Amino acid sequence: MNEKVFKVIIDGAQQTHKSRLFCELLQKQSDCICSFGTETVQFQDLSVKLQILGSFRQSNTMKFAPLFYKGANIVLLVFDVGKLETLRMCPIYIQQIRSECSKNTQIMLIGQQFTEIRQVSVDEATVFAEMNKMTYAEVNYIGDAKESRSLRQDAFVANENTQQQMTQLKQRMAAVSIKSEQK
Numbered sequence: 406m407n408e409k410v411f412k413v414i415i416d417g418a419q420q421t422h423k424s425r426l427f428c429e430l431l432q433k434q435s436d437c438i439c440s441f442g443t444e445t446v447q448f449q450d451l452s453v454k455l456q457i458l459g460s461f462r463q464s465n466t467m468k469f470a471p472l473f474y475k476g477a478n479i480v481l482l483v484f485d486v487g488k489l490e491t492l493r494m495c496p497i498y499i500q501q502i503r504s505e506c507s508k509n510t511q512i513m514l515i516g517q518q519f520t521e522i523r524q525v526s527v528d529e530a531t532v533f534a535e536m537n538k539m540t541y542a543e544v545n546y547i548g549d550a551k552e553s554r555s556l557r558q559d560a561f562v563a564n565e566n567t568q569q570q571m572t573q574l575k576q577r578m579a580a581v582s583i584k585s586e587q588k
Contacts, residue, residue: 408445408452411582412476415440415459416502417483417515418494448579455578474505478582479513486516486543489524492533499537511581515574516543540581542574 440459445452458473474480480502484491495514502512514534516525527543534541 407450408454409582410454410456411478411578413455413457413578413582414474414477414480415457415483416480416498418491418498444575446575446579448576451579453579453582455575455582471505474502474510477506477510479511479578480506481513481515481578482539483515483517484525484530486518486525486530487520487522492516492525492530495533496537499539512537512539513578513581514539514541516541518543518545540577542577544574 442457444455444457446455447453482495482498482502484495486492499512502510514530514537516527516530527541530543531541
C-alpha cells in the first residue's frame with residue numbers, strides 16, 4: 406500500500422481552542438507543550454500520514470512563521486462559532502497563510518461550537534469559506550461530558566459524537582491533501 410505524508414497546520418485567533426482540535430485529531434489526552442503529532446488515515450487505496458502541528462500565536466514568535474508554514478499541505482483555520490470576532494479575524498490569517506505557503510496549500514475553515522450560543526451560522530461560515538476558496542467543516546462539542554473541565558487543561562476523553570466528527574474531518578483532510586497534490 407502506498408503511503409503519502411502531508412503537513413497540516415492548525416491556526417487561528419487566540420481563544421478558539423485550537424489545542425482542543427489538536428488533541429481530538431490525535432485522539433490523545435494532551436499535557437504536551439509541543440503541539441506536534443501524526444495520525445494515519447486510510448483513504449481509498451492510500452495510507453495518508455497527517456503530520457499535525459499546532460500554531461503559536463505569541464507576538465514574539467511570529468518571526469518564525471515562515472518556518473512554521475514551510476511545506477504545509479493544509480492549514481486548518483479555526484474559529485469559534487459562538488464568537489463572531491474570531492471569524493472576522495480570519496482574513497488576516499488567510500493573508501498570512503497565502504503569503505507564507507505555496508499556492509497549492511489548501512485552507513480548511515473549521516468552526517468549533519462549545520455552547521448553544523451561536524453568532525455565526527453554518528450558512529454564513531460556508532459563504533465566507535467559498536468566497537475565500539476554502540472548504541468548511543464544523544466540530545460540535547455541545548453535550549460533550551468534557552465541557553465542564555477547563556479547556557486550558559487539554560485533558561479530554563472524546564465522546565462518540567466527537568470521535569465520529571474527527572474521523573470525518575481526517576477523511577476530508579486526506580481528500581484535500583490528495584487533491585492539492587494533483588494540482
